[in-house]
Each structure stands twice: as structure tokens, then as C-alpha cells.
Amino acid sequence: MKRIFTLVNxxxxxxxLCAAQxxxxxxxxxxxxxxxxxxxxxxxLEEKIGQMxxxxxxxxxxTKNGVHQIDADKIKEAILKYHVGSILNVSGQxxxxxxxxxxxxxxxQEAAQDRLKIPVIYxxxxxxxxxxxxxxxxxxxxxAMAATFNKEIAFKAGQITAYETRASYIPWNYxxxxxxxxxxxxxxxxxxxxEDPFLIKTMGASIIKGYQxxxxxxxxxxxxxMKHYLGYGDPLSGKDRTPAWIPDRYMRxxxxxxxxxxxxxxxxxxxxxxxxxxxxxxxxxxYMLTDVLRGELHFDGIAVSDWKDIEYLHERHHVAxxxxxxxxxxxxxxxxxxxxxYEYSFYNYLVELVHEGKVPISRINEAVHRILKVKYQLGLFxxxxxxxxxxxxxxxxxxxxxxxxAATEAITLLKNNNHILxxxxxxxxxVTGPTANTMxxxxxxxxYTWQGDQSDVFAASKNTILEAIQQKIGKDNVSxxxxxxxxxxxxxxxxxxxAKKADVIVLCLGELSYTxxxxxxxxxxxxxxxxxxxxxLAKTGKPVILVxxxxxxxxxxxxxxxxxxxxxxxxxxxxxxDALASILFGDVNPSGKLPVTYPRYTNALVNYYxxxxxxxxxxxxxxxxxxxxxxxxxxxxxxxxSNLHISKPDLKANESLTITVDVKNTGQREGKxxxxxxxxxxxASIAPDTKRLRGYDKIDLQPGETKTVTFKITPRDITFVxxxxxxxxxxxxxxIQLGDQTQSxxxxxxxxxxxxxxx
Numbered sequence: 047m048k049r050i051f052t053l054v055n056x057x058x059x060x061x062x063l064c065a066a067q068x069x070x071x072x073x074x075x076x077x078x079x080x081x082x083x084x085x086x087x088x089x090x091l092e093e094k095i096g097q098m099x100x101x102x103x104x105x106x107x108x109t110k111n112g113v114h115q116i117d118a119d120k121i122k123e124a125i126l127k128y129h130v131g132s133i134l135n136v137s138g139q140x141x142x143x144x145x146x147x148x149x150x151x152x153x154x155q156e157a158a159q160d161r162l163k164i165p166v167i168y169x170x171x172x173x174x175x176x177x178x179x180x181x182x183x184x185x186x187x188x189x190a191m192a193a194t195f196n197k198e199i200a201f202k203a204g205q206i207t208a209y210e211t212r213a214s215y216i217p218w219n220y221x222x223x224x225x226x227x228x229x230x231x232x233x234x235x236x237x238x239x240x241e242d243p244f245l246i247k248t249m250g251a252s253i254i255k256g257y258q259x260x261x262x263x264x265x266x267x268x269x270x271x272m273k274h275y276l277g278y279g280d281p282l283s284g285k286d287r288t289p290a291w292i293p294d295r296y297m298r299x300x301x302x303x304x305x306x307x308x309x310x311x312x313x314x315x316x317x318x319x320x321x322x323x324x325x326x327x328x329x330x331x332x333y334m335l336t337d338v339l340r341g342e343l344h345f346d347g348i349a350v351s352d353w354k355d356i357e358y359l360h361e362r363h364h365v366a367x368x369x370x371x372x373x374x375x376x377x378x379x380x381x382x383x384x385x386x387x388y389e390y391s392f393y394n395y396l397v398e399l400v401h402e403g404k405v406p407i408s409r410i411n412e413a414v415h416r417i418l419k420v421k422y423q424l425g426l427f428x429x430x431x432x433x434x435x436x437x438x439x440x441x442x443x444x445x446x447x448x449x450x451x452a453a454t455e456a457i458t459l460l461k462n463n464n465h466i467l468x469x470x471x472x473x474x475x476x477v478t479g480p481t482a483n484t485m486x487x488x489x490x491x492x493x494y495t496w497q498g499d500q501s502d503v504f505a506a507s508k509n510t511i512l513e514a515i516q517q518k519i520g521k522d523n524v525s526x527x528x529x530x531x532x533x534x535x536x537x538x539x540x541x542x543x544x545a546k547k548a549d550v551i552v553l554c555l556g557e558l559s560y561t562x563x564x565x566x567x568x569x570x571x572x573x574x575x576x577x578x579x580x581x582x583l584a585k586t587g588k589p590v591i592l593v594x595x596x597x598x599x600x601x602x603x604x605x606x607x608x609x610x611x612x613x614x615x616x617x618x619x620x621x622x623x624d625a626l627a628s629i630l631f632g633d634v635n636p637s638g639k640l641p642v643t644y645p646r647y648t649n650a651l652v653n654y655y656x657x658x659x660x661x662x663x664x665x666x667x668x669x670x671x672x673x674x675x676x677x678x679x680x681x682x683x684x685x686x687x688s689n690l691h692i693s694k695p696d697l698k699a700n701e702s703l704t705i706t707v708d709v710k711n712t713g714q715r716e717g718k719x720x721x722x723x724x725x726x727x728x729x730a731s732i733a734p735d736t737k738r739l740r741g742y743d744k745i746d747l748q749p750g751e752t753k754t755v756t757f758k759i760t761p762r763d764i765t766f767v768x769x770x771x772x773x774x775x776x777x778x779x780x781x782i783q784l785g786d787q788t789q790s791x792x793x794x795x796x797x798x799x800x801x802x803x804x805x
Contacts, residue, residue, distance in 0.1 A: 078423070079415070079419070081422065082415050082419050083415065085162065085164075085418060086411055086414055086415060086418065088162060089414070091397060091400055091407070091410070092393075092397060093161070093162065093164075094410050094411070094414045095129075095393055095396045095400075095410065096129025096130055097129065097131035097132075097383075098131065098377075098382060098396070098410070098413050098414065098417065099128060099129075099130050099131060099132070099383070099384060099386060099392055099393045100130070100131065100132035100133065100134060100169070100350065100383050100386060100387065101124060101130055101133055101386055101387050101389075102133070102134055102385075102387035102388065103136055103137045103149075104135075104137050104388070105120065105124065105133075105387070105388060105389070106120045106121045106124050109137050109138060114138070114141070114145070116149055116153060121152065121153060125156045125157055125159070125160050125166070126156070126159065126160055128390050128393050129160060130166065131167065131383070132166060132167045132168070132169060132218075132383060132417075133153060133166055133168050133169075134168065134170065134385065135169075135170070135171075135178075136170075136178045138495070139178075139500060139504075140177070140178045140179055140180050140494040140495070141178065141179060141180065141214075142179070142180045142181065143179060143181070143213060143434070143437075146179060146214040146215050146216070147215055147431070149215075150168060150215035150430075150431050153166050154166060154430035154431050157430070164418070164427075165421060165427060165430040166430075167217060167218050167417070167420065167421055167424070168217065168218060169218040169219070169220055169271070170211065170214075170216050170218070170219060170220065171219075171221065171492055172207050172211050172216075172219045172220075172268075173187075173188070173220070173221045173222070173223065173237060173492050174186060174188065174191075174207075174490075174492065174493075174619060175203075175206070175207050175210065175449070175619070176210040176211050176214055177492045177493055177494065178214075178494065179210065179211075179214045180494070180504060181440070181441040182210045182214075182440070182441055183207075183445040183448070183449050183620075184449065184493060184505070184619045184620040185203045185206075185207070185452055185453075185619050186449070186452050186616060186617065186618045186619040187237060187490050187597070187616065188222065188223055188236070188237050188238055188239050189227065189236040189237070189238060189240060189597070189616055189617070190236075190452070190456035190457075190617060190618050190619070190622075190638075191203065191239065191456065192238075192240040192249055193240075193455075193456040193457075193614075193616060193638040193639060193641050193679075194452060194455040194637075194638060194720075194744070195245070195638075195639055195641075195722070196720075196744045197248055197249060198252070199448075199451065199452050199455060200249045200253040200256065201252045201253065202256065202448050203253060203448065203449075203452060204252065204255065204256020204257045204270075205257075205259070205266075206256075206445045207221075207256070207257065208256065208257045208259070208267045209266045209437065209439065209445075210440050210445070212265055212266055212267070213436075213437035215431050215432045217268050217269060217424045217426060218268060218271065218315065218424070219257060219268045219271060220273060220317060221253070221270065221271060221273075222239075222250050222254065222270065222273075223238050223273055224238075224239075224272050224273065224275075224304035224305055225237075225238050225273070225279030225301075226238070226241065226243065226277075226300055226301050226304070227239070227240050227279055227642060228279055228280045228300070228653060229279065229281065229651070230598050230642070230651055231283075231284025231570055231598070231651075232279060232280075232284055232286065232598070233285075233286050233560055233562060233563070233564070233565025233566055233567070233597075233598070234278075234279070234286060234561060234562065234565070235279070235597065236491075236597030236616070236617050237561070238279060240641025240642050240676075241642045241643060241653050241654070242655070242738075242739045243300050243303045244303075244738070244739045244740060245739060246304040247308070248307070248742075250272070250304050250308055250311075251307050251308060251311040253270075254270045254308055254311045254313050255311055257269075258312060258313075258314065262314060263423055263425035264425070265425075265429070265432055265433075268424075269314040269423070269424055270308075270313045270314060270315065271314075271315040271316060271350070272304075272305055272308040272315075272316050272317070273317035273318075273352075274317055274318065274319040274352060275305055275316050275317065275319055275328070275334070275339065275349075276297065276301055276302060276305060276319055276328060276338075277290050277292050277319055277321070277328070278320065278321055280292060280301075284566075285563070286562050286565070287320045287562070287563060288321065289322050289323075289325070290321055290322070290323045291323070291324055292323050292324065293324075294771050295767045295768070295769060296767075297323070298771055299766060299767040305343065309343045309344065309345045313345075314347045314348070314420050315347045315348040315349075316345065316347060316348070317349075317350050317351075317352055318349060318351055318352055318355065318381065319352070320352045320355050320358070327358075327359055327363045327365060329355050329356060329375075329379065330363070330365050330366075330375045330376060330379055331379055332379040332380060335349060335380030335381065336379065336380040339380065340380065347416060347419075348382050348383055348417055348420055349380055349382045349383070349416075350382065350385055351384050353385055353387060354385070354387060354388075355385070356376045356386075356392060357369055357372060357386075357391075358372075359375060359376060360372040370395040370398065370399065373391075373396050374395075374404050377396060377399075377409060377410075377413070378409060381413075382412075382416050382417060449619055449621045450621045450624060452619070453618040453621045454628060454629065454634045454636075454637075455638060455744075456616060456618055456625075457613060457614065457615050457616070457618060457629055457636055458613070458614040458616075458638035458679040459611070459612075459613055459614075459629070459679060459680040459682075460612040460614055460640075460644075460674050460678065460680065461592075461609060461612040461680070462680055462682075463611060465682075466591070466610045466611050467591065467613075467629075467630060467632075467682070468629070468630060468632025469591070469630055469631050470631075471519045471523075471631050473523065473549040474525070474547070474548045475515060475519065475523060475524050475550055475551075476525050476526070476545045476548035476550070476551045476588075477511070477512045477515055477524060477526045477551075477552045477554065478526065478527050478528065478530075478541055478544075478545070478551065478552070478553055478554070478579070478583070479528070479529055479553045479555050479576070479579065479593075480528065480529070480531050480532045480554070480555065480556070480558070481511065481554040481556040481557070481558075481593070481595040481596075482511050482528070482552070482554035483511070483512040483513070483526065484501075484502055484510060484558065485501040485506075485508060485510055485620070485623075486501045486502060486558045486559040487511075487556055487557065487558060487559070487595040487596075487617075488508075488595060488617060488618055488619060488620070489501045489505060489559060489619060489620060489622075490597050490617035491561030491562075491597075493505075493559065496561065496562075497559055497560060498559030498560070498561070499559060501559065505620050508620045508621070508623065509623040509624050510623050511552075511593065511615075511622075511623045511626055511627070512526055512554075513623060514624045514626060514627035515627050515630070517624075517627070518627040518630075518633075525544050525547065525548060526544075527540055527541040527544050529583075530575045530578075530579045532557070532558055532573060532575075532576075533573040533575050533576075534575045535578060535579060541583075542582055545583055545588055546586050546588070548588060550588060550590075550591060551583055551589065551590045551591065552591045552593060552630070553579070553580060553583060553593065554593045555572060555576045555579075555580065555592065555602065555605065556572075556593075556595040556596035556600065556615075557596040557597055557598070557600065560597070570598075570599075570600055570601050570648050570651075571601040572600045572601060572605060577602075577605045580605035580608055580609075581604070581605070581608065584608035589611075590609045590610055591609065591611045591612075591613065591630065592605065592606060592608075592609035592611065592612045593613050593626065594612070594613070594614050595615045595617070595618075595622075596616070596617075597616075597617050599642055599644045599645060601645060601647065602673075603646050603647065606673065613626070613630070613636075614638070614640065614644075635681055635682045635683060635715060635717045635718070636679070636680065636681060636682065637679070637681060637717065637718035637719065638679050639720050639722070640674055640675070640676055640677060640678050640679060641676065642676060643675060644673045644678075645672055645673060646671055646672055646673040650671065652670055652672070653676070654675055654676035654737070655736060655738050656670055656735070656736055657733050657735065657736065658734070658735075658736040677722050677739070679720075681713075681717045681719070682713070682715060682717065683712075683713025683714065683716070683717035684711075684712045685710065685712065685713075685717070685747070685785070686709070686710045686785075687707055687708070687709055687784055687785030687786055687787045688707070688710070688787065689706070689754075690705070690706070690707045690784055690787035690788070691705070691706045691789075692704070692705050692789055692791055693705075695791055696791065696793075697761065697791055697792070697793050698761075698793075698794050699775075699795045700761075701760070701761075702758050702759065702760045703758070703759050703760075704756065705723065705756070705758070705759065705782060705784075705789075706754050706755065706756050706757075707721070707755055707784045707787055708752050708753070708754050708755075709721055709747065709752065709753055710747070710750075710752040711747035711748060711749055711750060711751050711752075712750075713749060715749060716747065716748050716749065717747060718744055718745065718746045718747075719747065720743075720744045721743050721755045721785070722739060722741075722742050722784070723739070723740050723741035723757050723782070723783075724738065724739055724740065724783040724784075725737065725738060725759070725780055725781070725782055726738070726781045727766070727778060728778060728780070728781060729778055730778065731769070731776060732766060732767075732768055734766070737783060740757075740759060740764070741757040741759070741763075743757070755784075761793060762775070775793060776793070777792075777793050777794055777795060778792070778793060780792070780793060
């Protein structure tokens with residue numbers, strides 16, 4: 047009988063081989079490493095595996111009549127029996143600081159009763175501010191932060207989020223998301239910094255530095271967690287946690303750089319992609335988790351699984367015949383901590399696997415060393431719970447103003463026919479649409495609850511778009527009808543009647559809050575009811591200001607064609623309503639630029655760094671034709687670019703090239719401009735991208751003022767990954783683009799830096 051060698055067999059064999067391979071001697075570590083090793087030497091196998099176990103808050107809690115508390119028997123079981131090293135999440139919805147203090151104190155008091163008194167590391171998804179603490183400062187979601195093209199704002203948001211996370215007595219933040227936001231369908235694209243690898247890696251590094259500071263162990267900083275390593279953001283179907291097909295060369299060119307930069311920025315932890323690439327779940331991939339992550343990127347922090355993803359190797363991916371096999375595969379591949387999250391099967395299976403010789407004790411010690419080292423770095427052994435009096439700025443006006451600035455610099459003006467914006471404050475304004483009067487359309491998911499569906503309760507003191515406009519110009523000047531729910535019309539006759547009485551219509555379309563698989567959709571088009579509302583309002587003859595409050599670029603081509611102005615509000619956070627009103631009525635000049643390509647049609651989803659194929663195919667009338675391109679955004683003033691200059695015509699290995707350009711405010715009011723540096727390689731051994739972002743800077747100019755913006759590039763800044771997965775810089779001609787200015791230079795020698803490998 048012929049035997050079939052399946053992928054399951056292969057992964058099991060690979061896991062066993064990993065277990066059997068002797069470990070290379072490691073160089074002597076730092077004093078901290080020695081301290082960690084001394085503690086590990088005192089630990090039993092069970093205590094070690096407990097450190098690798100993470101459970102959710104519900105496992106150690108009870109909630110009765112809406113009152114949550116840590117259950118004494120459950121926490122005792124978790125800590126004293128299973129020696130659990132980490133707990134995460136909330137039970138249902140956000141807590142206030144007082145309750146967080148009670149929760150964390152109770153957990154750490156129990157940890158102090160365990161034999162070795164190792165503190166628990168508590169983790170939370172504080173992805174746009176401390177999303178699970180009431181009264182915190184909520185920032186725009188990452189996609190909107192990216193639209194600011196302002197690294198300093200990302201850094202400040204990171205600092206404030208870290209401060210308020212520590213003020214909630216939590217030292218570990220599952221942020222930032224460094225996934226490539228390549229697929230507009232993907233329901234987590236709003237959690238990313240957009241579609242460009244350079245923008246993602248630079249904004250990501252900035253927020254990591256804000257989170258961690260110069261000393262991650264002080265009382266105002268937290269451990270960052272870069273996620274979701276690797277390739278999570280481009281599922282073939284566009285739906286969350288579904289398979290991706292990404293060649294190794296492509297993975298290294300577009301998906302890996304943000305994580306490489308995050309490692310350089312010092313990120314202490316990493317969360318793993320829940321999906322699979324080319325048929326291999328990342329939680330089972332020794333190549334990705336050990337060879338690339340440890341061997342090439344030299345990451346030495348904690349690699350934690352995502353929610354239940356080790357079990358899913360058996361239940362969903364079917365690469366493990368049993369849950370026990372799944373644990374063996376994942377740990378031998380390089381997973382340090384399992385977000386189990388509901389029970390202790392991981393602990394029990396792993397104890398058995400070590401006794402059976404299927405997971406080596408050296409692998410356990412390696413994982414535990416990483417976990418304990420981060421706990422020491424965070425100062426948890428000295429200060430497992432913070433002092434409530436150390437955080438007087440929590441939820442302060444100072445912090446709120448940073449969020450306001452972030453939102454105003456993010457919101458992007460896409461169309462402004464006949465300079466209809468800004469609006470005069472004495473106009474009669476009619477506000478309508480499903481996103482006009484709900485905080486869910488501003489905050490998005492991961493806001494007070496997982497799906498963000500309680501934002502209207504928890505952020506009731508904040509202004510919706512409608513409320514912000516009313517506050518800006520007075521309620522007597524504003525009328526309102528909902529016009530439509532997300533996917534159905536509401537009181538359309540009353541809506542049209544009210545619209546006809548106004549001078550201008552502010553039509554708010556888009557999405558309500560969602561995240562992960564709950565946000566999966568089958569059609570990127572805006573729901574028909576919203577488009578119908580737009581078309582009916584256009585018939586009134588009143589000018590329509592279209593506001594898009596959405597987490598992903600829904601197809602709005604028909605509705606948008608009827609607008610006099612179009613404003614992209616993204617998910618701009620708790621202060622987004624006020625920020626938008628300030629822009630609509632001219633108190634603030636918009637300066638955001640799109641961090642994604644906004645598609646015109648559902649089947650024309652092409653990123654800006656596409657291959658330049660249309661120039662060689664003049665018969666193709668359906669080439670690159672987005673509604674709005676990456677990097678596009680208007681202002682109430684105007685800017686001119688001139689005097690593009692390069693320091694020399696030829697660049698050689700180990701040299702740098704200085705690029706300067708003058709930018710002038712040629713309009714009548716102050717404005718901010720994001721200066722974007724694109725570089726194109728004209729010919730290469732791999733079909734080159736049309737252009738790639740290689741630098742950016744945001745400047746503020748008074749009317750008539752000129753500033754010289756300077757960029758410096760090296761050969762490493764113009765590399766690409768070739769067909770054998772090597773990162774190279776090839777000789778040839780390169781074109782620089784800054785605004786409407788272009789200039790060329792030559793690179794005269796080949797360079798082959800480092801990374802190589804194949805999936």
C-alpha cells in the first residue's frame with residue numbers, strides 16, 4: 047500500500063527534529079541575563095511552563111449583575127496550581143482606574159503567594175489610547191495617524207498611551223499593528239498605518255519609542271508588542287484570518303521591513319499572525335519564527351500567540367492531528383507564550399511533551415528566559431502595582447489637545463469644488479447620514495469594548511459630528527435627520543424636506559464600528575441605501591459636503607460624484623467630531639494625506655506602488671485609475687515646489703545623497719504640508735515598482751513663506767529584494783519626485799546587503 051506523506055506529517059516531523067537538535071552554545075549574557083538564569087535554575091518544569099501560559103480575565107473573574115471582580119478561588123488556581131505568567135483583556139467592557147487597581151492588585155497579591163513570587167505580566171489592547179479604561183485619552187486609529195504623516199504626533203500619542211496604560215496599572219500594550227494595509231476589504235486595515243512599508247515602519251518605530259521611552263521600566267512607559275508577525279494584512283479573500291499567498295521575495299520586500307525597523311527601535315514583544323501563508327500557519331513556521339525572526343532580525347523578546355491560535359493549528363488549519371501535537375509544533379517552531387486563553391490545556395500538554403522528549407527543556411528555558419527578562423525590564427519585581435497618585439495627567443486637557451491635533455492633522459480634504467470649504471458660520475446647515483450622530487463612527491472597534499459598540503455610552507461626553515457642528519455654529523443654524531441607517535433608508539421624505547430648507551448639506555456616510563472577523567464583508571461598495579440617500583439629496587440642488595467616516599475605503603464613486611466637497615474623516619477618535627467641525631468651518635486648515643489608495647471600482651484594487659504596466663499597453667483602457675491616489679490631500683491654501691537639487695549626479699556604495707527642495711506657501715493662510723519623497727528605479731532585474739515612498743517631512747508655512755526641505759538617502763534606501771530573496775541595490779538610473787519636481791541620479795555599483803531565505 048502506497049503511503050502518503052502529508053503536510054501534517056511533515057510539520058510533526060519538523061517539530062520533532064527541532065526538539066532533537068542540540069542547541070549551539072550561547073555567548074555569556076548581561077548581568078540581567080545572569081539574574082534571569084539564576085531564577086530559572088530555581089524553577090520547576092511546571093513553574094516554567096506556567097510562565098508560558100496566558101489566560102484571559104474571564105478565567106479568573108466573575109461578573110454578577112454587571113459587577114466584575116477577581117474570583118478568589120479562580121485566581122488561586124491560576125497562580126498557585128498552574129503558575130500562570132500572564133493575564134490579559136477585560137471582562138466585557140472598560141473599567142475605571144479604581145477597578146483596574148483592584149484587579150491588578152488582587153492578581154499580584156496572589157502572585158506574591160507563589161513559591162518564587164514571580165509577578166504576572168498583564169496585557170491589553172491599547173491600540174489608540176487606553177481603550178479599556180474609562181476617562182482615558184482616545185486617539186485616532188492608526189490609519190488616521192498615518193494620514194498625518196507626522197512622526198512626532200505618533201511619538202506623543204505613544205507617550206500618552208503608555209502613561210495612561212501604566213495609570214491603569216498595566217505594563218504591556220499589544221500595539222502597534224505593523225501589518226501592511228494592502229487589502230481594502232480586510233476589516234483590520236484601519237488598525238494599520240496604511241499600505242506603504244516605509245510609512246508603516248517609520249510611524250511604527252516612532253510610536254514604539256513613545257511607548258517604551260528611554261527606560262521601559264519606569265512608571266510612565268510600557269512594553270510595546272509589534273503585531274501581527276507576519277503577512278496578516280493581505281489575506282487572499284480579504285477576510286480576516288483567512289489564507290494568504292505571499293512569495294518569499296514579496297514578503298521580504300513589503301511585509302518584513304516594518305518589523306525589522308521595530309526590532310531596531312527596541313520593541314520588547316511580538317504577537318504572531320493568526321493566519322497561514324502558502325498553506326503554512328505562522329504559528330507552526332520555524333522558518334518565520336526562528337530562522338527569520340531570531341536568526342535574521344535578531345529579535346530577543348517575547349513571541350506571544352494570538353487568541354487561541356495554537357489550538358487552531360488543530361481545529362482550523364488541520365496541520366496538527368491533536369491539540370497536544372499543536373502545542374508541540376508551535377513551541378518547537380518558536381512560540382514563547384500561548385494566549386490560550388480560556389483554560390489550562392496548553393500547560394498540561396506541554397508538561398507531558400517535555401517529559402516525553404518531544405519538546406526539549408532547552409526550548410522551555412529559552413522561552414521562559416525571554417518572558418522573565420521582560421518582566422525584570424518592566425520593573426515588575428520591584429513594582430508589580432503602580433501608585434495611583436503618580437498619574438495626575440490621566441485624561442487631562444493637555445493630553446486631549448494632543449488627540450485634537452492628531453485628528454485635525456489626519457482628516458483629509460479630497461475635493462473642494464469652487465472652494466466651497468471652509469463654510470461660513472452663518473449658513474443654515476443640514477446634517478444627515480448614518481455616521482452623523484454616533485461615536486461608533488469616530489472611534490471604531492477596540493473602543494471600550496472589543497467591537498466598539500458601546501462608544502455612545504462610554505464617550506457620551508464627547509461630540510458626534512452633528513453635536514460638534516451644533517457647538518461650532520449654534521443649534522439654531524443646524525437641522526438634522528438621520529436619512530439612513532447603515533444599510534436602510536430612514537424617513538427619506540422628511541430628510542429631503544429638511545435638506546431643501548438649508549443652505550448646505552453635510553452628508554455623513556461610512557461605517558459603524560467593527561473589528562476582526564465581525565467586520566468581514568462580501569462587497570466593498572457602500573451599502574445601497576447610503577448611495578441612494580446621496581443621490582436623492584443631490585436632486586435638491588443644494589451643495590453637498592460628503593464626509594466619509596469609515597475604517598476602510600468603501601466604494602463611494604457614485605455618491606462622491608455628486609458632492610461639492612469630499613472629506614475623509616477616517617476613524618478619528620473621541621475628538622474627531624470637534625476636529626472635523628473646525629476644518630469644515632475654517633478654524634483649522636486641513637493637512638492630512640491618504641495613507642492608502644482610494645479605489646474607484648470594486649474590482650480595481652491596486653496599490654500605488656504597482657508595476658508600471660499601463661505605459662507598455664496603450665490598448666488597456668482599464669489601467670490604474672483610483673478615485674484618489676496614496677498621498678493625495680488638499681489644503682485651504684496652496685503650495686509650490688521649486689529648486690529640486692541633488693548633491694551629486696552619481697551615488698556609490700557607502701556614500702549618501704542629499705536632496706533638497708524649496709516649498710512655498712503661495713496662498714493666503716497658514717498651512718501644513720507633508721512633503722513626500724518618491725524614488726523610482728527605471729530598470730532592474732525585477733520589474734520595478736512605479737514609485738516608492740522613501741522619505742517624508744511635515745512643515746508649517748505662513749503665507750508667502752518658503753522652507754527648504756532636506757532628505758538624505760544611501761544605497762540601502764533604494765534596495766529591493768531580488769528573485770533569490772536577496773536584498774540588493776542594482777546599478778542604474780533613479781528618478782526623484784517631490785511634488786511636481788523631478789530629478790534623476792545614477793547608482794554606479796551593486797550592493798548585496800544581507801537577508802536571504804525561502805518560504
